[in-house]
Amino acid sequence: MKKWIGIVFLVAWMGNSLYAQEKRLSLEDFFVKGTFYTQRVAGLRSMNDGEHYTTLEDGGTRIVKNSYKTGLPVGDLLDLKKMKDCPIERIGDYTFSADEGSLLICTNVQPIYRRSFTADYYIYRFKNGSLKPLSEGGSQQLATFSPDGTRIAFVRDNNLFIHDLRFGSERQITDDGEFNRIINGAPDWVYEEEFAFNRAFEWAPDGSAVAYIKFDESEVREYRMNMFAGQAPRLEQNALYPSNYTYKYPKAGEKNSRVSVHVYDVEDRTTLKMDTGSEEDIYLPRIRWTRNPKKLAIIRLNRHQNKMEILMANVKTGTTSILYREENPYYIAEENLDNFVFLDNGTQFVLTSEKSGYMHLYLYDISGRELQPVTKGEFDIIDFYGYDPVRKVFYYSSYEESPLEKYVYSINTKGVKKKLTPVKGWNEAAFSKNYNYYVNVVSSRELPPVTTLYNAKSKAVRVLADNKAVKEKAEAYGVAQREFIRIPAADGQTMLNAWVMKPVNMEAGKAYPLVITQYSGPNSQQVKNNWSLGWLEYLAQEGFIVACVDPRGTAARGEAFRKCTYRQLGKIESDDMIAAAKWLAALPEVDAKRVGIWGWSFGGFMSSLCIMKGADVFSTAIAIAPVTNWRYYDSVYTERYMRTPEENEEGYDANSPMAYVRNLKGHLLLCHGTADDNVHVQNTYELAEMLVQANKQFDMAIYTNRNHSIYGGATTLQLYTRFVNYLKQHLNP
Numbered sequence: 001m002k003k004w005i006g007i008v009f010l011v012a013w014m015g016n017s018l019y020a021q022e023k024r025l026s027l028e029d030f031f032v033k034g035t036f037y038t039q040r041v042a043g044l045r046s047m048n049d050g051e052h053y054t055t056l057e058d059g060g061t062r063i064v065k066n067s068y069k070t071g072l073p074v075g076d077l078l079d080l081k082k083m084k085d086c087p088i089e090r091i092g093d094y095t096f097s098a099d100e101g102s103l104l105i106c107t108n109v110q111p112i113y114r115r116s117f118t119a120d121y122y123i124y125r126f127k128n129g130s131l132k133p134l135s136e137g138g139s140q141q142l143a144t145f146s147p148d149g150t151r152i153a154f155v156r157d158n159n160l161f162i163h164d165l166r167f168g169s170e171r172q173i174t175d176d177g178e179f180n181r182i183i184n185g186a187p188d189w190v191y192e193e194e195f196a197f198n199r200a201f202e203w204a205p206d207g208s209a210v211a212y213i214k215f216d217e218s219e220v221r222e223y224r225m226n227m228f229a230g231q232a233p234r235l236e237q238n239a240l241y242p243s244n245y246t247y248k249y250p251k252a253g254e255k256n257s258r259v260s261v262h263v264y265d266v267e268d269r270t271t272l273k274m275d276t277g278s279e280e281d282i283y284l285p286r287i288r289w290t291r292n293p294k295k296l297a298i299i300r301l302n303r304h305q306n307k308m309e310i311l312m313a314n315v316k317t318g319t320t321s322i323l324y325r326e327e328n329p330y331y332i333a334e335e336n337l338d339n340f341v342f343l344d345n346g347t348q349f350v351l352t353s354e355k356s357g358y359m360h361l362y363l364y365d366i367s368g369r370e371l372q373p374v375t376k377g378e379f380d381i382i383d384f385y386g387y388d389p390v391r392k393v394f395y396y397s398s399y400e401e402s403p404l405e406k407y408v409y410s411i412n413t414k415g416v417k418k419k420l421t422p423v424k425g426w427n428e429a430a431f432s433k434n435y436n437y438y439v440n441v442v443s444s445r446e447l448p449p450v451t452t453l454y455n456a457k458s459k460a461v462r463v464l465a466d467n468k469a470v471k472e473k474a475e476a477y478g479v480a481q482r483e484f485i486r487i488p489a490a491d492g493q494t495m496l497n498a499w500v501m502k503p504v505n506m507e508a509g510k511a512y513p514l515v516i517t518q519y520s521g522p523n524s525q526q527v528k529n530n531w532s533l534g535w536l537e538y539l540a541q542e543g544f545i546v547a548c549v550d551p552r553g554t555a556a557r558g559e560a561f562r563k564c565t566y567r568q569l570g571k572i573e574s575d576d577m578i579a580a581a582k583w584l585a586a587l588p589e590v591d592a593k594r595v596g597i598w599g600w601s602f603g604g605f606m607s608s609l610c611i612m613k614g615a616d617v618f619s620t621a622i623a624i625a626p627v628t629n630w631r632y633y634d635s636v637y638t639e640r641y642m643r644t645p646e647e648n649e650e651g652y653d654a655n656s657p658m659a660y661v662r663n664l665k666g667h668l669l670l671c672h673g674t675a676d677d678n679v680h681v682q683n684t685y686e687l688a689e690m691l692v693q694a695n696k697q698f699d700m701a702i703y704t705n706r707n708h709s710i711y712g713g714a715t716t717l718q719l720y721t722r723f724v725n726y727l728k729q730h731l732n733p
Helices: 004-023 026-031 189-194 334-339 467-476 535-541 571-584 600-614 634-643 650-652 657-663 682-693 713-731
Strands: 052-057 061-066 075-081 094-096 100-111 118-123 130-134 142-143 151-157 159-164 171-172 182-183 201-203 209-216 221-226 243-248 260-266 270-273 282-289 295-303 307-314 321-329 348-353 360-365 370-373 382-386 395-396 407-412 417-419 426-431 435-442 450-455 461-464 482-488 495-501 512-517 547-550 590-600 618-623 667-673 697-703
Touching: 094 142, 100 142, 100 182, 100 697, 118 142, 118 151, 142 201, 151 201, 151 450, 201 282, 209 282, 243 334, 260 282, 260 295, 260 590, 270 370, 282 334, 282 348, 282 650, 307 370, 321 495, 334 348, 348 382, 348 657, 382 426, 495 535, 495 571, 512 713, 535 713, 547 571, 571 590, 590 600, 590 682, 600 618, 600 657, 600 667, 618 713, 650 657, 657 682, 667 682, 667 713, 682 697, 697 713
Parallel strands: 512 547, 512 590, 590 618, 618 667, 667 697
Antiparallel strands: 052 061, 061 075, 094 100, 100 118, 118 130, 142 151, 151 159, 159 171, 182 209, 201 209, 209 260, 221 243, 260 270, 282 295, 295 307, 307 321, 348 360, 360 370, 382 395, 395 407, 407 417, 426 435, 435 450, 450 461, 482 495, 495 547
């Protein structure tokens, strides 16, 4: 009997081993099949009572009400499939009115740029079950309930409108909106991209007025992109003659939009311009109402973005005074803008600042007097989640325990702190309106995202999504694991965070090719303890050692580390990347003659710069949608870190890949989409021409009508197949 058990066990073991060996990753797993797709809780919204929350289920066809106390559904609020002659197939997004008597539903979303889109909005009334379009005049943008729930403001064709829910009437409150000239209530391209927002209007707290930013882009120079017929989608109208898409894009040192702030009084139907000073070459990246409907805060930045002022405007007179002022020897980080929040008590506000050398949260009174730093220490905070007036605590996340990990905390004004997220890794949180509950999403290199509901005592109520099936599947495929290490920077003193991933079945004594993946941009972070499973794991399976390095200038390590690249983007980062590649190449398992690097956008800038500047280190590079000279990139981002070309000519030109084209020895692949509205294909074309004139051989792939993300139809699969084939051809794993 024991003999037969042993034979059965042996056969079973052999079968499992053979089965495990057959499970190999393919690019189709990531870009076609979604084999390792992770489940999340979609459309999470806290309801007014703080005891219930809503989610989007069944592919966006149902809105379900759930109990925070149990984590279980208590019923459907809306089921499109049960509605007769329903005009909506899928809910893209939704918001409640203040009294939760109505829903504003967004569907048929059509992207414009990274954050902007048009959509069809519908109003659903719980009382009678009616579902009606917000407007019959065409698709809308940014539809938003007034705080009293009686009106909805939205943008269409660069103008602002107000829909009155009580009477079903529609009122246009601006009439000068015009494409490529005037925008009311929505940001222009560069504000949207670099100040990271898409709505430039705000309701007064009592719904009595709408404040909005007007963008006059009349003098901003235009950029034109050819649009061809293409495929997926096919633009039939361009079958023989391509069309031009023309939009306003201010490059470094060029004219920006002239911006102004206006307040529309809903009852009087009058509009008043706020006084933001006589200087026009400024930025107004945010407006925020106080709890007083007569007081509006306006953030003003100078062109260099190293001086920020918060203006307090009297909306009845338009006059302003300075509430807060801060100057920085480098620049004011864009991340600070959304952390400026007025508390519900009406007498205080909070904001984040790097004035201590680290990003921290500060408390002020309404006169602009600093009351105290809320957080302090040699670490950066990341998110400010809000303030609980009952418990008198602030909620935030930080890098306090490690630059590689993110945890969520509460802290009171006495400095008593509590860690709310117990699981090691990268944590996010969403709180109920009364702060009695929070939903935590955590992942790590070993753990796919786990979504857990906690109560105020940090006791787990229920796991809402665990992705155990994904973890088991990854184990069945035997995917490579990331090992966190530290590598000396080019200065020989600073240690850089990195990870390395080795092939699972490495042979002793064999040297393998190395591919470095990186982004490297200011305040970015690639090396962190979170879940990530994609084409890099496929490379490791195929016989590559893969490493990731965060050079100086990246996030999580304080202002001095983050801003040392000021006025010289590319110099220190590429020095560090070359030094890291040399250090890795000295490992016995790495073949120093087969070292590659790849990156996208800023990462493409870095990979193209490194293979030329580090021609004796890197033999192969892939640069996707790269910036090749910062003169070609937009004003807000570029000048934040470089100032203008006129002020910093050497910084722009000495650290461009173009300055090193004659150094190229290895294999370089350039890829770019012709309809990239962000990093224009001009960057790749101009670098390619310089390489041609230097008689340097390189490879290039141009993607018809594709934007910065280069996707659509089979594009993504074809693109990554090209990457893999290129690395296999030239690094020979």
